[in-house]
Every structure is written in C-alpha cells, then in structure tokens.
Amino acid sequence: MYALVDCNNFFVSCERTLDPELDNKPVVVLSNNDGCVVSRSKEAKDLGIPMAAPAFKYKELFKKHDVQCFSAKFELYNFKSQRVIEISKAYVDKTDFEVYSIDELFLDLKSFKYINIYDYCVKIKDEINEQENIPVSIGIAPTKTLCKVANRIVKEFPDKFNGVYILDTSEKIEKALKWLNIGDVWGIGRRLAVKMKDNGVFKAWDLLQKPEMWVRKIMGIQGVRMVNELKGIRQLELDAPSPKKSIAVTRSFMEMLTKKEEVRERVETFGMYCSERLRKQNTCCKMVTVFVQTNRFRKDLPEYRKAMTRILPNPTNSSILIGRVVNELFEAIYKEGFHYKRAGVFVNDFVPEDQRQISLFEEDTQNQHLPVMKAMDAINKKFGKDKVRLGSMSGQNTFGRAKLSPEYEAFLKNNTLPEANFRFH
DNA sequence: TCTGGGGTCCTAGGACCC
C-alpha cells in the first residue's frame, strides 16, 4: 500500500503556526502582488471563496466577514514543508517516499506486513501535528490515484475519519468511485471533465464502464493508466528525486511598465535567477526563452505578447552569458508603446555542468565564469539573496507585499532556512 | 485600480533519412 500525506490548506496552516489567533477564523493567502487567492481555510471556503479568486473581486466579502488576508511567504512554507517531510519519511525505509509537491508526499508502506498501517499513519499524522502544528490528511490505498481518492474522502468527512482513511477492499473502492465526481479524479482537468460529461461519464465509476478503446481515443495513454490505477492496478511507481528539466522565472508587475529600461531590468533579473537555479543543480542550459506581455484583462488597451527562444552555441549557467542572451532576445521582442504587465525567462534543454559539448567555432567562456559565479552564490547564501548581483539588476523587488506580519519578520530573523527541495508539478 | 507562478508529460505533425 501507498500512503499520501497531504497538508490541509497548507499555506493557511503555516500562517496559523505564527499566530494561533487565526484558528477557526476565515483566512486566505494571496499570490504575488496580492493578486489572487492561493490557499483558503475551511472557514474561507465555506464563505464561497473559490480557489484562484482574484482578490480585488472579493474585497467586499473579505471585509464583511473579517477574512484575514496574507501575502505568500514562501521561505516560511518551504521551511515548514521540510519539517513535515523529515517527520514523515522517518516512518518508512530510506527511499520509500516521494516528495510530490510542497504540501504532499507519498510513502511506500510495503515493508510493514505485520503492523496495523492505519494506526501507524494515525501516529504520523499526530506527530506532525504535535511537532509542527500542521494538520494533515492521510489516504492509504494500493495505487497513487486511489490514495488521492482516499485523501479526498478524509477531507470531505472530517468527523467520520479522524484524518486517516484506508481504501483497501474492492467494495470500498466501488463505493468511493460511485461517489467521486469525474472532475475530481487526479488527472481529469477542466477540459476533460467537459468531454466526460458530454459522453455520460459523471462519476469516476462511470469511466470504468467505458471500453478501453474509447478511453484510449479520448484521453490517450494516460487515460488507460488512470483507469487501471482506479481499479487498483498499479501503473505509477514512486519517483526518485530528479533534477529539473526546465526552469522558469516569471512575474506579473504590480504596475504596468511603459519604460523600456524598467522592463529590461526585470527580465535581466529573471535571467539571473534562472542561472542561479541552474548552478544549484549543477546543470547548464542549451536554450533560453524570453517573453513579455501586456495585461490581457485590459480590453481597453492594445494587447501585445511575444516570446523568443535562442539556442546557445555552448551550454552555460553563467549569469553573465545568460544575461547577455536575455538582453539580445529582449531587444528583439520589445516594442515601444505598450503597457507591459508580465514578463519572464525560461531556460531548458539541460546538460550536466561537467558534460558540456563545446562548439568548434564559438568561443567558450563558461569555465572562466564558473568560479566567479560559484563564489557569488556562496556569498549570497551566507549573507542573503542578491547581496552580490550583476550591475544590470536594481536589487529591488518590484512586486508588492503589503501584508507581512511582525511574527513573520521574527521568523526570518530567528530561523536558518534550509534550501527548498521539492518538485513542482 | 486590482486577475499567480512553476512545473511535467503526451501527441500530432513536420523534417529528414534510406
């Protein structure tokens, strides 16, 4: 069996560890720029605040019900995430876990044949709660997809299951799938949910009644795997941690930017963050993409969006070399006369730092840069982000963070934060 | 006025090869 440990409304729960006064009150956490809702307490959900709700649309509601709003504090969430992972993984053999996202991890319970795994998971849940003050739900099942189902059941019936549910017998599975809406199955997004309903598939169970050919046609190979997983036939193993295959740094700006130099400064900064992350995992990239775009919601202003990609003659992770390319691409796509709202830099097509294939014809200065870059990283790690930076960076954050609490300032002072170590999906 | 950010995987179709 697998177990999925999932933190309940994680970002909000992290906020509550800083301020217990927030317990039992409606709380939301907002994205960068305080743009939209990314985490909601149960009380906030009950008020009808949807996920990803644009904050400005709900201002009145927030006020009326005294909803507590916070800007996202990723240093804090990463820190708490690490703690939850440390506690959970101590309950299984060395590699029998997979960190799935910042607030979820799978455990492989295969080595526990003679203990009651339900009780065991209750212990995990209780320890996380006692040590870290983070409430979690644990779903246990033979496949990852069914773990997700079990987890949803835990969250849906909190009084009934006390945080842990085990989905093991075929009777229980059938009952669960007849209850679960098709749109809530792991891997069914908005698009597929519509297609499913058009074809009379409303519950997860209905999907299992469809012929394999149909599933294959509508959903591709993923669909066939999904059906098997729902039947309890394992298709997905736990993944070992792996280096990233692409890295992106993108931001919406607090204000729309109309000056070329302001936008340039932003994308160059994004390029440098990409380079830092590349060095952190000891890889070089062979491709760099830059994009800029206007505010797509402002129908009264002319819209413009453009992206451009460059394939590099020599793979690199030097901030200077990547910055140079970013700048050239920026020059090629930037057009005067627009109000820019968002921009970003992507890097992909990675090779390990020590396995670079060098072009015969282009000069390669990566190795000259590397020692300086690594020194820069070391200094920044010791003394703080952006303490040493390129001359092209302003060193200022141009996104807003209105609502930092005093508790959080204290947290930043008193804690040494570990590096983030989880995969996004 | 104000609408997030960072990832992965799969597929179809084009380019190219013999």
Added chain:
DNA sequence: TCTGGGGTCCTAGGACCC
C-alpha cells in the same frame, strides 16, 4: 512526368498538477 513505404527525431502546443 509519374511517384512508395517505412522509420526516427524534433518541436510546438495542449492538458494537467499544485
């Protein structure tokens, strides 16, 4: 002029996840 059949690799875009 007409024109086959089989394969691989790459890429852009779609769909999904948290």
